[in-house]
Amino acid sequence: MSTRPAAGASSQAFGTGGLAALVALSLPVLFILLWSTGYIAGKLALPHAGPFTLLTLRFGLAALVLLAVSVVTRAPWPKTARQWGHLAVVGLLMQVLHFSGIYAALQWGLPAGIAALMIGLMPLATALGAHLWLSERLAGRQWLGLLGGLAGVALVIAGRPMGGGAWQAYGAGLLGLAGLVAGTLYQKRYCAGMDLRTGSGIQMTVSTLAVLGLALWREQAMPDWSVELIASTLWLALVNSIGAFSLMFVMIRRGQAGAVARLFYLVPGVSALMGAAFLGEHLGALSVAGFVLTAIAVGLASMTRAGR
Template sequence: MTTSTLTTASLHRPPASSASTLPPAPPAAARADRLGAFVALSLPALFILLWSTGYVAGKIALPHAGPFTLLALRFGLAAVVLLAVSAATGAPWPKTARAWMHLGVVGLLMQVLHFSGVYCAIAWGLPTGVAALLIGMMPLATAMGAHLWLAERMSVAQWLGMLGGAAGVALVIVDRPLGGGAWMAYGAGLLGLTGLVAGTLYQKRFCAGMDLRTGSGIQMTVSALAVLALALWREPGAPDWSVELLGATLWLGLVNSIGAFSLMFVMIRRGQAGAVAKLFYLIPGVSALMGMGLLGEHFGALALAGFVVSAASVGLASMSRASG
């Protein structure tokens, strides 16, 4: 290197001490960045954990109340809390009758049809892990619904994931023979999956801009009234108001109906719907482990293999979708 080159380079090279003279990042901003990163990572995992507890809490409560009665208590409690929060915080309400109608339809699909199917399935003998396994097909079933209803394209990975997930469910069914009313239990679980998928797609299309407080409050109010009518029609007997029922109702109404669904809507607003899809396949396994540890449920080797096949299929398809 010549002397002229060295001289020219030295004119453009910053002083050695210039890096040390730069002002350090404000501690408050650095802490805020770290907190934001922690929240972004923890919200999906917390959502999966809270969602999974709903299956266990539901099974604990169902011996003490019918499915529709339990749902009326759950949705009614959530509605009261959400409407009170909306009034106290001055949350905006929908401005048109059409917006109110759309929120009501989402409530009937995502809450009433979904949870009625799940709770009836559990009440008719379906283990919590198997019920969660059916609902855990939600990411791929939603992709299929979006393909049919919204003309969205499904990737090859999603088609393969759908087949693998169905194969996993089939292994679980083979391990647990469908005798007596078992067909009704599986059918109710699939009906619950249909409600969740249809509600998700409907909300995505018609209610994306809803206020979390008033929108959820309206959905829960409509849902509570609907299942209350079903409870009065199909379950005339009063619940026994046991400690298990009261505790499970508080957990389902506050933690699941408000906490888990609010987390899901927050993540969608933050653009983290892909993170939910990537972790959603963990729900069946987490629910099955909770059922085994807390409820004494048992699964054979074939059923456990089905859980693994289904989780791997849904997880790989969801991750491929998120990265694509």
């Protein structure tokens, strides 16, 4: 009797393996594309609503969906008040401070590509923060990457002067970066074991209440309920706040954290291309050189971390 596998079984195994390989390859690329679109959607929505009002809509819709999913799927909830508090802090840092800074920067005229470039420094800034706060060792390449990333941002800023109010936009962008980095480090230390559904739902609920208070305080005008605002809000809430973040956690749990780190430095360039295509934002040669330098620097540091 022949012991060779049947042709159909061999073909089926190849097909299953090929599909798994395709999924593993496509998930990081899809994540980068989804993450990059958030800057474009935010830029399109901001003329129709203040930044805190837009964030209230974004976080509120995402919170409703995540809480409904948590209830339907009977996801586990935090068991102690301390765990609830840690999740709330992560939400305030990673969602409220991060996106408030970015949306304020976009509203003050910062191009979507440059906003993405500043947030694209997150791997470098997180590595530095982990070195200072969590006592994680920094390799020599990471120090070079940090310096190269800062030099690249300086080139971009030099190649894209924005006038007298530029310091506000850049300052808000840096504040957004600080919120993302602090939230990432805090979550790594205190919320590593959170359930994705309930943990994200709690973060979004706390974030909604925080930005709602800011919107009522600072933004009295009602949003302009245009098609552009509604479509952008739906995209930001469902695709970015839920889809992109969930995809990131899925890849990490599948052991693809290194792929995320290696591809994350492509976000600024992809966002800049989208900004040119959809928003008419164009960058000069000096700014393009800055993007390239920053991508190389962040990529070098990310591959070093991934290779540990």
